[in-house]
Amino acid sequence: MGKNIKWFYLIVLSLIWGSSFILIKKALVGLTPLQLGAVRTIFTTIILLIIGFKRVKAIKRSEWKWVALAGFFGTFFPSFLFAFAETEIDSSVASILNSLVPLNTIILGALIFKVASTNRQVIGVLVGLVGTVMLIFNGAALNPNQNYLYASLVIIATVMYAANVNIIKRYLQTMNALTITVGNFVAIVIPAIVVLVSTGFFKEETLSNPEIKPALLYMLVLALFGTALAKVMFNKLVQISSPVFASSVTYVMPIIAVFWGLIDGEQFGFMQGVATVIILIGVYLSHKRKGPK
Template sequence: MNNINPKWMYLFVLSIVWGSSFILIKKALLGLTPYELGALRIIITGLFLFIMGYKTIKTIKISDWKWIIISGFLGSFIPAFFFAIAETEIDSAVVSIINSLVPLNTMLFGFAIFKIASTKRQVLGVMIGFIGTAILILKGSHLNPNQNYLYAIFVILSTFMYALNVNIIKKYLQHVKPLTIATGNFVAIIIPAIIVLLFTDFFSVKTFENPEFKMAIVYITILSFFGTAMAKILFNKLVQISTPVFASSVTFVIPIVALIWGFLDGETFSPLQGLASIIILLGVYLSHKKQSKIS
């Protein structure tokens, strides 16, 4: 057990936590609108992080705040709404599958914008994982022909933002503690989230009379604490102890967990999707190998 590289432990835990997030979003949407869900997720997460990390805020240098704020909006604020909107039309498992584009985008942005080199093995791993993801998407669309896949655009845009965020953390916030980054992110975005919530019908009597409202609050609280607050801290640490491509490859494993939850909730899962999941795992394994870098 002592020989296990810590980054694999972080990857495993994050896969379980984030893989379970999609079904929690799906369940919370039964009692909340996408904008209410996104805003509440940010507000509740912010409260958790302030309790844990408020003392670390004063350690953030003025020069780091620019990247902390950008990271907050790209890595948390906008995706919180985009994923909720996407799941109003697409199964939770399918959304998690499309989210697997993050490692590919991370590698491309890292090389093109941030000049962060990737190894040949990482490129091979990402491509193999992407093939597995493509199989999952194609099979998912075949099994769910009535779903509006135009809403996949919201997820794809989120993968671009996640990819930019992981590279920003690696290049500009490597020296900042993971809890500090996460807390700083939500200092920047909690006020905008409150403003969004005020423009919804969340505080109306009709909302509180909804029989599914209370359970939605339970789901969003669980999602906020585990799927956002704790996961953000773990992910920031993973980025710092590994490469951006390896850290983002957690999104290759997430669909496997999400598919299991989706299957238990009545969503369709096929043997071909099981094979695609194995291909994805192979891609994750290869993505962490160190070989000659592509310059």
């Protein structure tokens, strides 16, 4: 039963998060990257407080630093990084680069959290890095009008996601998944409000923009499903499986995201497909541990 549940979580999360990249792209028509990241965080906080406000009381004072760190690494900074990245690179490419999360989970686990790695995992990381370099260079050649330096923002976000996974597994293992998620957003909502106000979002010329309403609707959908529901499910998945298994949600996500990207007219070349396969092979090699945990 436990194995079936974790696979159910993995598939549903892949479908939800695979669709989130196109929602970000669409919302950027009416919002700046800073506004998008802030609105996404604020909407999600409101939804989560309606669902689980009482959960905040269950968090001990000694646990708040880890809950807050998980919130900033797992949601706050990546929300802005992905928004800025998608102003220059295709949503499908952003989703494929997001597949580096399991590899970075292993790297950070070994370097910072002292989690032993096998030779197979090290090979997987190296293969994944080769695929990443191929994807970026081929994408830059296929889309010369796009600035592929922005791909580095997605890579930074994947390192932060990896840190979040390791923090939850090591320091918040026994905490209820919804409690972690509500705590995450309580910790980051004030900075998000400050960012939103600083962008001039509430000025009349911004709110009168006809593109603002559909953009906010995209963000509401993303906040409800792609962040609130998905974060609770992901935190639960980390607890009932392993950090690497949980982060391998990125296996299916690129397929969903590329599908949406192609529908939206994005270009995706043959060599980008090859690079994607190489990245996923790297993730696969690093996924199964052989030897002691």
